[in-house]
Amino acid sequence: MTVTSPAPVGTVPAQPPPAPPEVPPPVSLRERKKRATRRSLRRVALELVAERGFPHVTVEDIAATADVSPRTFFNYFPTKEAALFGMDPDRMAGLRAAIVDAVPGAPAFDAVRAVMTGAARGMAEDLRDLGGNPADWLRWMKAARTDPHLRAAQAAQMAQLERTVAEALAQRLRADAERDPYPGMLAAVAVAMVRSGVIFWSNSGGAMALELYVDRAFGALKDGLPEDSQLRHVDGNVTEGKGI
């Protein structure tokens, strides 16, 4: 898996990140049922929260709508919030592996950029899979930014993601995460760029693919976060003269 060709440096635009190692065989009945249940709970949770708001949906509601007992809900998700934001463990593990192995020899920044961009695509796909129309998710994302409860929940989730990324980076760089600030900093920044991408993707009404926004955010970062990057022009609406 070692790439001998000169590592592509500079912009690594949405390069199909080494597809997370597909899990090919083990799809037993049991496994399929579990996945179905998980997905069902997630879908229902999303729907109910979208229409009533987080505080007005109880776990009992979700469970009932998904036709399982409330106790089962907690077999799948540790908290009510997790049903909304939780990445499933498999995907998380895939992400981790991808960061460790992606484009060996390339700078960590570029590797993490490529991987996070790919992860963004994955998230968008998940959303699509979950059904519901785009208008729904956009409304939903807005809620996630508005409602304090949801904000907190999302933050917690992002923190977990960040930790995973940081650990993977430390491994990639053979660094001691306790002593070396670099992996943690890079992880923090990378996750921040993903969040930014998501926000502006949803603000733009999902005009372009999510991954493009995320990749752009990384680009802007690499350029030193210039106050007048192309990001300013997201929807062709060039604003200017914003002070220095």
Place this chain on the structure above:
Amino acid sequence: MTVTSPAPVGTVPAQPPPAPPEVPPPVSLRERKKRATRRSLRRVALELVAERGFPHVTVEDIAATADVSPRTFFNYFPTKEAALFGMDPDRMAGLRAAIVDAVPGAPAFDAVRAVMTGAARGMAEDLRDLGGNPADWLRWMKAARTDPHLRAAQAAQMAQLERTVAEALAQRLRADAERDPYPGMLAAVAVAMVRSGVIFWSNSGGAMALELYVDRAFGALKDGLPEDSQLRHVDGNVTEGKGI
């Protein structure tokens, strides 16, 4: 507010950020009591959690130890977590104002760097004020990074800080936070740098002032997060050859 003087660019190192507008007169008895209660609750919460771990401390414990009713606890903090990590609203407002007004005309990056560095000093002072010996907080900070509960709580708190910073930046730049990604991105990155600073400050055993770590993190960021920055050498332990 278009600035005509050549904007000071480059490092703006730990310039005493325009001291948050001191609240000079209104220290009525009532106000003093409230502050005492808040501080007491906070201190007790910290202590108990430090010695027993977050899940083994109930709000009832905290309230009892602080000699108030459990209901009163919730008059001060919306959640159990908030007692541990919550910045008080005054300080938050001060921060916001500082970002809007700091070093008028300077690039937003430099302004936010200066203000966040100052905020870091404030945090360190708060910790000192709260009493307990340094060893205690260091142990505490470690716990905050280790325990999943605490991590989540801290993340939620940081999200709130980030939002405040983003709004302040938008105001400073006269940007529309909905359309313009820049304030949000910069805020995300700035808060990430503060967190990094805190982490490495605590890892280093509080050797140098917290603000220095935070300022360094900003410096590293400005230099494009080079994989071999001086940050690598935090404790004189130069590690090398970390892949590209």
Place this chain on the structure above:
DNA sequence: GCGAAGTTTGCAGTCTGTGAAAGGTTTTCC
């Protein structure tokens, strides 16, 4: 088939967080 292994469920109980109303303090204004 059949036992092992894994899942779902009901139950009982703890803890967080909130509204409402009553009882105390502090403040404000004659």
Place this chain on the structure above:
DNA sequence: GGAAAACCTTTCACAGACTGCAAACTTCGC
């Protein structure tokens, strides 16, 4: 000074998140 107003704390009652446990049920591997 002293009362009325404003503000805080407390008590009570309650909804809802979450957990441990043991019984009932499915799926798996042979």
